[in-house]
Amino acid sequence: MDNHWIAIDWGTSNFRAFLMNHNQCIDSVSAHCGLLSVPNRQFDAALLPLIAPWLAQHPNLPLLMAGMVGSQQGWQEVPYVELPAGGQRFAQQTAQVVTSWGSPCRIVAGACGVNDFGLPDVMRGEEIQLIGLAAQYPQERHRVILPGTHSKHATLDHDRILHFNTFMTGEIYAVMLNHSLLGKDLPEPREDNSAFVLGVQNAQTAPYLSNALFSARTLKLGGVINAAQVASYLSGLLIGSELAALSETQAWIVGSPALSERYMRAASLLGITLISVDGDSCFIHGMNKIYQSLDGAFA
Amino acid sequence: MDNHWIAIDWGTSNFRAFLMNHNQCIDSVSAHCGLLSVPNRQFDAALLPLIAPWLAQHPNLPLLMAGMVGSQQGWQEVPYVELPAGGQRFAQQTAQVVTSWGSPCRIVAGACGVNDFGLPDVMRGEEIQLIGLAAQYPQERHRVILPGTHSKHATLDHDRILHFNTFMTGEIYAVMLNHSLLGKDLPEPREDNSAFVLGVQNAQTAPYLSNALFSARTLKLGGVINAAQVASYLSGLLIGSELAALSETQAWIVGSPALSERYMRAASLLGITLISVDGDSCFIHGMNKIYQSLDGAFA
Numbered sequence: 001m002d003n004h005w006i007a008i009d010w011g012t013s014n015f016r017a018f019l020m021n022h023n024q025c026i027d028s029v030s031a032h033c034g035l036l037s038v039p040n041r042q043f044d045a046a047l048l049p050l051i052a053p054w055l056a057q058h059p060n061l062p063l064l065m066a067g068m069v070g071s072q073q074g075w076q077e078v079p080y081v082e083l084p085a086g087g088q089r090f091a092q093q094t095a096q097v098v099t100s101w102g103s104p105c106r107i108v109a110g111a112c113g114v115n116d117f118g119l120p121d122v123m124r125g126e127e128i129q130l131i132g133l134a135a136q137y138p139q140e141r142h143r144v145i146l147p148g149t150h151s152k153h154a155t156l157d158h159d160r161i162l163h164f165n166t167f168m169t170g171e172i173y174a175v176m177l178n179h180s181l182l183g184k185d186l187p188e189p190r191e192d193n194s195a196f197v198l199g200v201q202n203a204q205t206a207p208y209l210s211n212a213l214f215s216a217r218t219l220k221l222g223g224v225i226n227a228a229q230v231a232s233y234l235s236g237l238l239i240g241s242e243l244a245a246l247s248e249t250q251a252w253i254v255g256s257p258a259l260s261e262r263y264m265r266a267a268s269l270l271g272i273t274l275i276s277v278d279g280d281s282c283f284i285h286g287m288n289k290i291y292q293s294l295d296g297a298f299a
Numbered sequence: 300m301d302n303h304w305i306a307i308d309w310g311t312s313n314f315r316a317f318l319m320n321h322n323q324c325i326d327s328v329s330a331h332c333g334l335l336s337v338p339n340r341q342f343d344a345a346l347l348p349l350i351a352p353w354l355a356q357h358p359n360l361p362l363l364m365a366g367m368v369g370s371q372q373g374w375q376e377v378p379y380v381e382l383p384a385g386g387q388r389f390a391q392q393t394a395q396v397v398t399s400w401g402s403p404c405r406i407v408a409g410a411c412g413v414n415d416f417g418l419p420d421v422m423r424g425e426e427i428q429l430i431g432l433a434a435q436y437p438q439e440r441h442r443v444i445l446p447g448t449h450s451k452h453a454t455l456d457h458d459r460i461l462h463f464n465t466f467m468t469g470e471i472y473a474v475m476l477n478h479s480l481l482g483k484d485l486p487e488p489r490e491d492n493s494a495f496v497l498g499v500q501n502a503q504t505a506p507y508l509s510n511a512l513f514s515a516r517t518l519k520l521g522g523v524i525n526a527a528q529v530a531s532y533l534s535g536l537l538i539g540s541e542l543a544a545l546s547e548t549q550a551w552i553v554g555s556p557a558l559s560e561r562y563m564r565a566a567s568l569l570g571i572t573l574i575s576v577d578g579d580s581c582f583i584h585g586m587n588k589i590y591q592s593l594d595g596a597f598a
Contacts, residue, residue: 208543
């Protein structure tokens, strides 16, 4: 019996696939082939060349996909799983899609809940990393930051996701830098730790973000930071503002090493300890947990 | 002796000029001819046709200008007046520019200070409206909202501006609607009061703006608001968030009637009374105060 299968993280901007042998990842591929770049919603045709080398060796490999591929804009919309929920629940709510080459294929749902501020909140993709974190590091309670375009602060109870809050940190950074007065006439930004630190600190004394953001302009006008430092300052301001919402002094952080490092640098200034776990590793563990729970649904 | 002169508010996006006879406005002109639309910084050439009809009747009319025309990107940079300061101080710090047709011309400086959150803050143009408000409605203390792209909350002591806080309300609204996921695939927005009210209210329970903004997406996904209501919801959220920073229950509001009405609607939900004064009227009174204080500097 062939124990190979493929775990796929297909988001708006990026595509990653992991060739699995039972619960081990034995190969991976990534491409800037996000959902938005797929012409005419031909997801099947876009997917095939990305995994063709693996299919050549193992025909009809089962596929398990997660991320925005299960959204309205994706291959097929899969209704959100309502929190609290754990891996078993997500395994029950996968949706089947048909591939032209005969691979059985299922998409895992995202999660929805009510956040700490009484507002509805949603995620697609991060729920897999949370399930994978709980599988790798079992404990009674996790507080977890998943940094990114739409950062998530989640709480786990054993292996169940209880609730989470979204912060639009990465997207606000990008749109303010590229489309607002703050980013006007800037040179190529360079990573600058002193400006980043200043941003993190100022976010603590200036609690209203729409006010604090303007300091990226006034500090440049006043010569406190220069034009090449504005991006780092803005990054510090937004990450510092996000971390100000965290009531714990210790949390896990699950993401890319570069972005996690940035958050850890900010957190250390605020007396917060972040334990970093690789995002891909959590994704693989989470997908494996769900795949094993599917219990022959692919048979 | 000819008592005519011209007061000009020249900003990044708009141009307005008021023909004055002593302290009375007798005519006005406005044009979408902001500084950014002036080719090759030919401000002199851009200005002449806008006021030519007045110059034909009153040659060499003195000009007093305010707004971004005095910034680095404007006709001539005029260093900020440091707060606290009143009309007299602004009259002392005007800068002279030369016009090709012989009109004497001066630009009023903007104001800089340290805001309530310890950060440097700047304004160009709003200081005139504040001076004009104090001239029209003298009292010991004013708390004033000047809504706009970069809203200002200022405090006046008699006729002196003490300090102020900027909120990037209008610009965040525009960039998030036009460039972020929140504004993606929306129909033409329509003014919707129920969505606006919901936004104002949600801003009170969700104090972290980068978190609260995401609800413009999740409430649409959940069918609580529809796509055509997203813009009104976002407006309510941002204005509600700005007003949450106001510690007073009564304040003046100086701006365009349409924008002021929107703020008053939000404020009434929060138990805040706003007294509305027309922005143009404040601008004219403020410029007149400074012009009279110039005391023959134009002679």
